[in-house]
Amino acid sequence: MIKYSKQTRLLLAVDCIIFGFDGDTLKILLIKRGFQPEKDKWSLMGGFVQPAESLDQASNRILKQLTGLEGVYLEQLHTFGNPLRDPIERTISVTYFALIDINKYEQQLSSDYHPEWFPLKRVPKLIFDQQDMVELAKKRIRYKAALHPILFELLPAKFTLPQLQSLYESVYNTTIDKRNFRQRVLATGLLIKLDDKDKSASKRGAYYYQLNMQHYYANFQAFLNFIPNPGNLL
Amino acid sequence: MIKYSKQTRLLLAVDCIIFGFDGDTLKILLIKRGFQPEKDKWSLMGGFVQPAESLDQASNRILKQLTGLEGVYLEQLHTFGNPLRDPIERTISVTYFALIDINKYEQQLSSDYHPEWFPLKRVPKLIFDQQDMVELAKKRIRYKAALHPILFELLPAKFTLPQLQSLYESVYNTTIDKRNFRQRVLATGLLIKLDDKDKSASKRGAYYYQLNMQHYYANFQAFLNFIPNPGNLL
DNA sequence: GCAAAAGTGTTCCAAGTACACCCATGG
DNA sequence: CCATGGGTGTACTTGGAACACTTTTGC
Secondary structure: OOOOOOOOOEEEEEEEEEEEEOOOOEEEEEEEOOOOOOOOOEEOEEEEOOOOOOHHHHHHHHHHHHHOOOOOEEEEEEEEOOOOOOOOOOEEEEEEEEEOOOOOOOHHHHHHHOOEEEEHHHOOOOOOOHHHHHHHHHHHHHHHHOOOOHHHHHOOOOEEHHHHHHHHHHHHOOOOOHHHHHHHHHHOOOEEEEEEEEOOOOOOOEEEEEEOHHHHHHOOOOOOOOOOOHHHHO | OOOOOOOOOEEEEEEEEEEEEOOOOEEEEEEEOOOOOOOOOEEOEEEEOOOOOOHHHHHHHHHHHHHOOOOOEEEEEEEEOOOOOOOOOOEEEEEEEEEOOOOOOOHHHHHHHOOEEEEHHHOOOOOOOHHHHHHHHHHHHHHHHOOOOHHHHHOOOOEEHHHHHHHHHHHHOOOOOHHHHHHHHHHOOOEEEEEEEEOOOOOOOEEEEEEOHHHHHHOOOOOOOOOOOHHHOO
16 A cells, blocks of 8 residues: 655544533533543543544544433534644644533443543643643633524423523523523524423423424524623623 | 554644635635645645644644745634545645735745635635535635634735725625625724725725724624624525 | 512614715726 | 716614513422
């Protein structure tokens, strides 16, 4: 087989920033790194890209290894290639961010990694340049969610408007007027009101809603304003 | 030196999608590939990442090699890693897109590459998956320019409002009411009106404007609506 | 019966849109 | 003097923002 001669070959890894929402706080999932260097330090879930694997495949595999989940929202974020970012050997890292329903995440599957959810405001020191990766992912989720309805990926199929509002407030670290929020959200036509209520958070109960998947996919690229003055919050 | 054992090492390349605007049409700069495979086919400007080089450094080096330009707008776009994208040997490509002032581009510097500007609507067949890269870059420039004042990077330091409007119309393949366009653009406070006029395009002449760099950098992250209903155009 | 969360409407203001005429100049 | 492109203002519509009270129900 012919090769490109005289060029250096490098290691290629994928690292995943996995977001979840517990009803109150936006969190990311970290693991204790299982090998040297930096063994037992907090780290993003990652792995080397295998010879026959695309980048998307690698990120999906890595996400499944840790969470047991498939078919979740996963998007390429940025590629980090500073020559010294890994002290052992130059390694390029393609980062992906994932949005998962924290309830579907199965703790047991992944116990070898000792994974833990950390609120975004209390992320521990991470290895290498992973701090930068997390910062970038935070920015990106805020940016994208200001324009596109991606945050639904963090909620169960049935959710209430107070839950949804709490999610937006948590992502943007702000408070929103509930009347305006409901108005804006319902005006998108993305939500279908269900007949049953969630009584876990209040005595009266809040109606469940679910996504209108037709509208959801059709309007995903449109600019939807879920957030007032998003530019001010990024 | 310790190494990560048993992992495959890969080639890493950077490819640049270089945009320019000639006053009428949005174009990209392509070269005739100088080596096998696909020698003499139209291709993006690219190159292998060198051992001591970051990705940003590599893309700047490659851009300078072809255009002679430094310090221009250059942004990482996406990383392509399909295992079969390069038939010779697996090569990861980190793509960047650049916005340059086509007048500053110096033809002579790069004559070994036989570069040529192609209107976006008449891009020839490209090697490997570079067609996908160009498509993605087109989407990204439209997306980003709908919200941020990046298109100024395609113009000279002094430009007229008709020029600017023509640029937006060309990027979005649409027409815009000039009264509303001027109003929106001037309302951003980003432009400073100069005293002299460009008489090359009309007898009366159009006033030159330049960017207010203070406001430009301060408002770069804000969402500015240069385009009506941008969501409809992407 | 009361505390706690859910649900609902209206007024006001700002921004966007549609739209048509005059101006300056070189030929 | 006229053809060509440059420049300007207004009325209207729409979407976002501010804002307070009623409803339900478990305890």
